[in-house]
Amino acid sequence: MASMTLPDKWISRITIPSFGLLVLLGCDPGVSGTAWSIVAPSQLERPGVVLFDPVQRHTVLERMNADERTFLCGPPEEEWESFKAITRPRAPGQRRGKSAEPFAMEVMRATAWVVATHDRATVSAVVGVMNRWAKGKALTKLDETTNELYALNRTILPVIVSWSALKDQPGMDREKTGRIERWLGSLMQLRQQMAPSADKITSRNNHHYLDASVDMAWGALRGDQESFDKGVAAYMGALDDMRADGSLPLETERGARALWYQRHAIASLVTIAEMASVQGIDLYGQDVQGKSLHKAIEFLVRGVNDLSLVLPYAQVNQNSGTTQDWREQDLSFLEGRGHGRHYMAWAEPYRARFPDRTEARELTALLDRWDPEFQPAIDDYSGGNMSCFFAAPPDLPARDQG
Secondary structure, eight states, X not given: OOOOOOOGGGEEEEEETTTTEEEEEEOXXXXXXXXXXXXXXXXXXXXXXXXXXXXXXXXXXXTSOHHHHHHHHOOOOOOGGGOOOOSSBOOTTOOSSBOOHHHHHHHHHHHHHHHHHOOHHHHHHHHHHXXXXXXXXXXXXXXXXXXXXXXXXXXXXXXXXXXXXXXXXXXXXXXXHHHHHHHHHHHHHHHHHTOXXXXXXXXXXXXXXXXXXXXXXXXXXXXXXXXXXXXXXXXXXXXXXXXXXXXXXXXXXXXXXXXXXXXXHHHHHHHHHHHHHHTTOOOTTOOBTTBOHHHHHHHHHHHHHOGGGTHHHHTTOOSOSSOSOTTSOOOGGGSOOGGGOOTTTTHHHHHHHOTTSHHHHHHHHHHHHXXXXXXXXXXXXXXXXXXXXXXXXXXXXXXXXX
């Protein structure tokens, strides 16, 4: 990412000590938005490793008993032949195209099972279907629309995370691996052509964070520092945009889905923070004038428990995506959604990393109330089966008794 020159009066410096990363913040009150530039990035410490270390996680999962591993990482459904290549994924609000969600879901499930067991048959099956999609040039026939880019990002993020965990498995076919990586590369090029202009709200809201998480994942996979740094810049920009109470303006002004979109943004920001952590970068520990990801999570939890905190923002009622009254917040994200996914899957790495933080304990209490069967928590926005990749062993006897 190119460096940007700013007048001295605009610049405040934020240093990440463990990384030596210098970020410039343009803060002229007369300018709309914030200019961030990565000035002195370090090299990626672990190119090829994306969201988590599959070797280290396999070691942890091996120490669990078979029931615990199966509970968290359970085997895929193995309906592989039904996953034909879809060239045009159906975008939100569109009728044309076909949903790529079943493909992404099975890839996420299969990858978790491979990480847990190193099952060779599952490796062969999931790589086979990814190769089939590569040969069929899947996901490549898109118009340059925001919703289609969104649909592509939702699919490609878990595929990149999965591929990072699969590519070094023994006995991989070089022809297939080459084809899959060329296909992923072509999708990344297509995404660049579809990038929204700077004046679009999707260049600054949860769409932007999801988009940046995909760039960051690809950068980590390929050792591409410039792509990786897009995730860091988006994360720091989110902290700058955040209000002092942890709310994100472009999310919490969206009527009945104010908390819904606050959570949506947090999901991508947690994923970005975890990918940074793999490379030795502590984004969780960063703040901009006291504003941090912890504050955003605190606001979400407090807002769910006390809607009066979010309603002053929600009344703007900007593009809520629902006819529901803004006074009645849509909290359905706290329950499982279609195809076995869960919008709160990001809570798994956060709880595992910060078990003693108040925010993590309150997240657990919230999930226990709303969805006691939260695990295994899988979501494409987070990159896969987050319970398998991050969670501590579950209390299976207590669950069985319930």
